[in-house]
Amino acid sequence: MLTLLNESLWGDEGFSALAVMKPFKEMMGVVMRDTAPPGFYVIGYAWTRLFGSSEVALRSLSLLLILGAAVFAGLLVKEVTKNKWQGVLVGLLAFLSPFTLPFAFEWRMYALLTFATLGSIYFFVTRKWKGYVVMTVLALYTHHLALMTVAVQGLWFLVDELDEPGKWTKKKIVKAIKHIWPFWLVMGLYIPWLYPMYLQTTRVQGAGFWLKAPTVKEAILLLYRFVTGGVMEEYRGGVALLVGVLLVGKQWKKIGKKWLEILLVVMAPVVFSFIVSYLVTPVFYDRYLLSVVLGMVVLVGLGTRKWLMPVLVGLVVIYGWFSYQTFTMPKKRPFRELASYVKKELKEGDYLLNYNGSAHHLWETKYYGIPAPIYVPEGELPMYVGTAQMTEEDIVKEVPEGVVRLGVITSEPVEKVEIEEPWQVKEVGEFGTIRVLWME
Numbered sequence: 001m002l003t004l005l006n007e008s009l010w011g012d013e014g015f016s017a018l019a020v021m022k023p024f025k026e027m028m029g030v031v032m033r034d035t036a037p038p039g040f041y042v043i044g045y046a047w048t049r050l051f052g053s054s055e056v057a058l059r060s061l062s063l064l065l066i067l068g069a070a071v072f073a074g075l076l077v078k079e080v081t082k083n084k085w086q087g088v089l090v091g092l093l094a095f096l097s098p099f100t101l102p103f104a105f106e107w108r109m110y111a112l113l114t115f116a117t118l119g120s121i122y123f124f125v126t127r128k129w130k131g132y133v134v135m136t137v138l139a140l141y142t143h144h145l146a147l148m149t150v151a152v153q154g155l156w157f158l159v160d161e162l163d164e165p166g167k168w169t170k171k172k173i174v175k176a177i178k179h180i181w182p183f184w185l186v187m188g189l190y191i192p193w194l195y196p197m198y199l200q201t202t203r204v205q206g207a208g209f210w211l212k213a214p215t216v217k218e219a220i221l222l223l224y225r226f227v228t229g230g231v232m233e234e235y236r237g238g239v240a241l242l243v244g245v246l247l248v249g250k251q252w253k254k255i256g257k258k259w260l261e262i263l264l265v266v267m268a269p270v271v272f273s274f275i276v277s278y279l280v281t282p283v284f285y286d287r288y289l290l291s292v293v294l295g296m297v298v299l300v301g302l303g304t305r306k307w308l309m310p311v312l313v314g315l316v317v318i319y320g321w322f323s324y325q326t327f328t329m330p331k332k333r334p335f336r337e338l339a340s341y342v343k344k345e346l347k348e349g350d351y352l353l354n355y356n357g358s359a360h361h362l363w364e365t366k367y368y369g370i371p372a373p374i375y376v377p378e379g380e381l382p383m384y385v386g387t388a389q390m391t392e393e394d395i396v397k398e399v400p401e402g403v404v405r406l407g408v409i410t411s412e413p414v415e416k417v418e419i420e421e422p423w424q425v426k427e428v429g430e431f432g433t434i435r436v437l438w439m440e
Contacts (some may be wrong), residue, residue, distance in 0.1 A: 004105035005063070006055050007330035008337070013058070013107040014363030015386045020044035021053055033388035035200050037193060039116075039141035040109035055336075059104075062111035066104035069111075069291070070095035072118040073298050079126050080258050080302060081251075089312050090301035094294045098322040099230025103290055105327075110287045113143045117291035120146075121265055124153050125258065129182040137189045144197060145288050148272035152265050154183050160261070201281065211282035219274055222286060226293045227300070229315075231322050239318065242311055246300050255303035262302070266295030333411065333434040335361070339368035341429050342407065342436060349404030353396070353419075356381070357412035361434070362394060365409060372409050377420065399423070406439040 009017060019030045020041055027045060031038045044061070051057040074091025078084055094100070103110050119135030136153075139146035157180060214222075228239040250259070269289055277284040304312050342352070352372035354360045363386060365372045373396045374381070381387060381395070398420060399406060406423055411434050414425060419439060429436040 001328070002330055004102060004327050004330050005059055007332045008335040009055060009058075009107065009364060009367055010332045010335075011359065011361060011363050011386075014367040015389060016041070016044065016107050016109075017048075017053055017058055017367050018363060019389060020048050030389045032196060032199075034386075035388075036109055036143060037141045037197070039138060040112050043112065044107075058107040062106055062108075063104045065111040065115040066100060067095060069115040069118040069294055072115070072122040073294050076118075076122045076125060076262070076298055077302050079122075080255060086301065086304055086309070086312075089309070089316055090298060092316050093229075093301060093312070093319055094297040096316065096319040096323045097229045097293055097297060098319060098326055099225065099286075099293050100290065101323045101326055103287060108287075109142050110290050113139060113146065113288075114290045114294060116142055117146060117149055118294055120149065120153075121262065121291075121295065124157075124265065125262060133182050133185050133189075136186050140186070140190050141193060143288065144201065145269050145273060145283065148269045149265060149291075150183075150186065151272070152268035154180070156261060156264055157183070211277075211285055213277040213282045214274065214284045219270070219284065222289075223270065225286075226289070227296050229297075229319050229322075230293070231318065235318075235322075239315070242315055242318075243300050245311055246304055246308060246315075249305055249308045250303040251305055252303070259299065259302055262295065263299055266292055266299065333361075333364075334431045335364040335368055335434065338409070338429070338431045338434055338436065339365065339370050341431070342370045342409075345429070345436075345438075346407075347405065349402075350407055351400060351403040351405070352407045352409065353399070355408050355410035355412060355417050355419075357410060357416060359411060361409055361411065362386070362390075370409075372407070375408075375419070404440075408437040408439060410435060410437065 019027050022030065024045060027041055028038060031041050044058075047061050048057070051060065070091045073094040074087040074089075076087075077090040078087030081087070095104075100114075103114070116135050116139035120132060120139050123129070123132035123135055136146070136150055140150065158176070224236070224240070227243055228236045231239050252259075270292055273284045273288065300315075301312055346352075352365075352370060354362050354365060354372045354374045356374050356376055360374045362372070362374055373394050376395050377397055381390075406419065408417060408419065410417055414428060414435070414437060417425075417437060423439040425437050426440050427438040429438070
């Protein structure tokens, strides 16, 4: 049965899979030339040495990480409310979120970022500092966006925990500085990555990076999708009604201050990434904000009154149903099947190309063992296509001499594929929205 767990890898997953399959030093060279910190790749390097690099082996790590993030969501609710069953329901709701679930089966750093961020929030709210330092440093070394969460945590701690009646004397300031030792430690452990982070972020600016700054309307609509769990659009109104009932009917006197604390920390990446997208470079993107989805689940479920627990159970059932549909109906392109077909069809004198239309598929074809360089007759490729791992052999400007038959791998419509004369399409192998054009 084809599911999210065993469907074919797509481009970014292929990029990450090929990176962690390299020798460690070579892999770190790729990371330094890319746009993300090394945390995911270091853990992925160890994981693939233990469990292999098949689709199931790779995605099992992401599944465990999202499950761990959901556990942190449930534990956070349990710690604040002292209600075990409320924590269990929120944990289930977090794991079964239709928006979150696909990322539990994707070989990218977003599951690790979500796990580390939820862990950081849990240990921060419960003031368990050793765990906080570990999870926060892990989050920072997974994605730059974690800096925004840490910044708000620090500000809240200073204002809420250290603000006592009276003036700020020198003695009081010294005491406050000592009191925030976890943040000093986190900063110290992150210092080695500051310069590489600067190089990565400046490399993205003006390099043709594909993200665009969002409009206010787009940001609001994304948050609406987050708070309704990512269910299908026609059902969002009903889910929003249930969420509204849970929010209005909370035990606000009991959880008000903690709810506000969690709200500010959870929403920090949204606010900061929106601002940074306009002032520096676009970084506002749904998968970068995955921890916000789970954080919103916590905010919705935290403090639910006993008589409203059936509503929370109802949301778990609804999310579970939509997630089951998502899990059993994968939508990624079937590159595994395409690769098997190409291997059977290849003949002496054949040559494979990746046609770069709106996208190319270099990393999928490499992962599945049918290397096909990208056809770029003129110009340069933009940053987002994974140039950090490309070699000179991965790009061709023209079809080499002596080729008898050309196999062009593309997701473009056949009529939009243009290869220099005299090549003409003779046969097409179709696999959903991906195809191989055999030209002679």
